[in-house]
Amino acid sequence: MIKSFWKKKRFWQICSGIVLTGCVIVFVACYSYIRGLDVSKLNQPLPESTLVLDKYGKPASQLSASKIEPVQFSQLPKVLTDAVVAVEDKRFYEHTGIDMRSIFRAVARDVLRGSYSEGASTITQQLARNLFLNADKTLGRKLREAAYAIKIDTTYSKNEILELYLNSIYFGEGSWGVQGAARTYFNKDVKDLTLPEAAVLAALPKAPSRYSPFQDEGQALKRRNTVLVLMRDEGKITAQDYEKAKSSPLGVVKSDKGNDLKGRYPAYVDAVINEAVHEYGFTEEQLLTGGLRITTELDPLVQNAVADVFKDESLFPESKTDQLIQSGAAIVDQRTGGIRALAGGRGEGVFRGFSRATQLKRQPGSSFKPIVVYGPALDSGYKPSSILFDGPLNIEGYQPQDWDHRTRGQVTMQEAVVSSWNVPAVWLLHEIGIDRGLQFAKSLGITLPAQDRQLGIALGGLSEGVSPLQMAQAFSAFAAKGVLHPAHTITKIETSSGHLLVGASPKGTPVMQPETAYAMTTMLQVAVAQGTGKNAAMNRPVAGKSGTTQLPQTKEFEGLSSGSAKDAWFVGYTPELTAAVWVGYDRTDKEHYLTTSGGAVPAVLFREMMSRALAQAPIVPFDMPIVGAGTLTTEESNSTDFSNVIDEVVKREHGHGKGKKR
Numbered sequence: 322m323i324k325s326f327w328k329k330k331r332f333w334q335i336c337s338g339i340v341l342t343g344c345v346i347v348f349v350a351c352y353s354y355i356r357g358l359d360v361s362k363l364n365q366p367l368p369e370s371t372l373v374l375d376k377y378g379k380p381a382s383q384l385s386a387s388k389i390e391p392v393q394f395s396q397l398p399k400v401l402t403d404a405v406v407a408v409e410d411k412r413f414y415e416h417t418g419i420d421m422r423s424i425f426r427a428v429a430r431d432v433l434r435g436s437y438s439e440g441a442s443t444i445t446q447q448l449a450r451n452l453f454l455n456a457d458k459t460l461g462r463k464l465r466e467a468a469y470a471i472k473i474d475t476t477y478s479k480n481e482i483l484e485l486y487l488n489s490i491y492f493g494e495g496s497w498g499v500q501g502a503a504r505t506y507f508n509k510d511v512k513d514l515t516l517p518e519a520a521v522l523a524a525l526p527k528a529p530s531r532y533s534p535f536q537d538e539g540q541a542l543k544r545r546n547t548v549l550v551l552m553r554d555e556g557k558i559t560a561q562d563y564e565k566a567k568s569s570p571l572g573v574v575k576s577d578k579g580n581d582l583k584g585r586y587p588a589y590v591d592a593v594i595n596e597a598v599h600e601y602g603f604t605e606e607q608l609l610t611g612g613l614r615i616t617t618e619l620d621p622l623v624q625n626a627v628a629d630v631f632k633d634e635s636l637f638p639e640s641k642t643d644q645l646i647q648s649g650a651a652i653v654d655q656r657t658g659g660i661r662a663l664a665g666g667r668g669e670g671v672f673r674g675f676s677r678a679t680q681l682k683r684q685p686g687s688s689f690k691p692i693v694v695y696g697p698a699l700d701s702g703y704k705p706s707s708i709l710f711d712g713p714l715n716i717e718g719y720q721p722q723d724w725d726h727r728t729r730g731q732v733t734m735q736e737a738v739v740s741s742w743n744v745p746a747v748w749l750l751h752e753i754g755i756d757r758g759l760q761f762a763k764s765l766g767i768t769l770p771a772q773d774r775q776l777g778i779a780l781g782g783l784s785e786g787v788s789p790l791q792m793a794q795a796f797s798a799f800a801a802k803g804v805l806h807p808a809h810t811i812t813k814i815e816t817s818s819g820h821l822l823v824g825a826s827p828k829g830t831p832v833m834q835p836e837t838a839y840a841m842t843t844m845l846q847v848a849v850a851q852g853t854g855k856n857a858a859m860n861r862p863v864a865g866k867s868g869t870t871q872l873p874q875t876k877e878f879e880g881l882s883s884g885s886a887k888d889a890w891f892v893g894y895t896p897e898l899t900a901a902v903w904v905g906y907d908r909t910d911k912e913h914y915l916t917t918s919g920g921a922v923p924a925v926l927f928r929e930m931m932s933r934a935l936a937q938a939p940i941v942p943f944d945m946p947i948v949g950a951g952t953l954t955t956e957e958s959n960s961t962d963f964s965n966v967i968d969e970v971v972k973r974e975h976g977h978g979k980g981k982k983r
Contacts, residue, residue: 371608372582373590375619376659376812382590383582384495384609392500392511394484400516401499402483403557404523408548410444411555413483418445418474419467445470448486451606491609492522493529493673495583506534508574516562517569520548530605530673534573542571588665588676589619593810595679601814601823612817617810618659623652623898626933627662630926637667637904638922644906644913648926649677651790651808652900652934655797658806658827660790661898662934682786683903687741687853688868688890689781691841692795694746695738697761698753699837705735705844709745719776721747738844739852741867743780750779764832765795765805781868792892792901799845799864800894802944803838804829842943849893856924857893859932861940865893867924872914886915891923895931896941902926 371384449469492502503511524544534541553563650664665676737745794808814823845864868890902923906913
């Protein structure tokens, strides 16, 4: 028994020795690793500008200022440093670079939620991550971040760390460093900031786009007041100071810092950032601070043509005094999917602002018919000469009407497209099946929610709507002989030294028969030459479709003329480019809506943009060889006289049958 006792004691002594030795080895290894870390970069903390290059490799825009004006800690007002510490890292002056108490709390939360979060990072850790690490959420990166934070904390004083942090972080609206932020938002030096102004700046680093007072005053005010509450609770300000600051307005003032590249092409640059984040895994901070070179599909000639058109007030209807009639546009090269230009809206564009080219969701009206009705019908065997029903229609209570409140009994598909009749489109969608229409739309990049499985989609009646970029991408497949090239802005991303990080080469996907695309193009050319899209006609081949959406059938809009509309669209293409244009009010009500004349505006804008963008391009026909009875010849499709084209096509096709689907 005694021998057994000594054996057990010996066993635990050995185990304890092993554990102790292991701990010593780990400690020595960690100490050596941390000691060997190089944090000298902190002596030059200013981020390098990232450049956005156009399709020719020339600088088009700059994502960050090329130079930050640093400020000494002594120039930082105490209300600012107190605000930043209160909101970002309240135990900043107590921990050693990492806050174990916060880490344990964060781990406990993650265990309860069953997910991994980014919480518990101190100011020192954020500084380390911004300058030395990427933003991936892995345990290895978090451990390296902690090691760097400890090394920084042992190398620099707390005030030096805070100075480095405030001089290097991004505050939104293209402003780097706290001095630049003070001038951007308040047009003053940082040393002159008041308590409420300091709280506004302290609120920004967590989410600069979301909390920018230039983007959303309500969110900015709410976040500022949250910072003030934390300062009060931490004893940094008195209750009286809190109440006075809380009742103060934001007081922001726009200022122009005069950077030639900064702020150029805001809608396009925002799309580039979103694509880099969502498609390639970059963080916004990496894009704005990494000194990257992002080569894009931007064509300055096309983009400037779009910008000039959007600045021309004479091309738009007169707006109400309290709200501007807005518009959004996207132009895509159908041969590659490269986005050549974007217009996020009328008026002054802002960095990371709302884009009516990419973020807008509105019902597309009749411009959706080729996507969900006529495209899938042609691909299923129908022809431009196929006879469609145009009479009184009631399908399970749904009773569409043509815009002239008349019926013609029967019309060809070509006639239905040219005159944008509604009843034939709904009847045809019912014939081919809603699921076939939904599937075809999905193949063109537009996935509709379950509630849109109804016949109203034939007329563009969608629950959520679509953006101009989605519409341009969808129509580009018709222009590209049935091949869909995903719309994209980025071709490659490199470091400033030329190391390739991303080489984008999206592949085209056949989504319909070439004959389908050819037939659609011929019909849409006639629609422009003779039909509802005639305002888009120019001195070169054009195919396209207009669309308007009615005002909601509610009491608010009773008594308004039948010609009033909520949204107006034109989507079309030339042999070189595909474009979609939307026009309407951001907030539609009984005082803000489009009139009959406003419905023609998108086609006019399309014509003006394309005419200017292609002014130096030779006029070429659509490449449309004779491929079958359902298609016009190249000579016919590009003729400026369409008076006999429909009759000739109908005669030719009726020689092969009765015009019904095969």
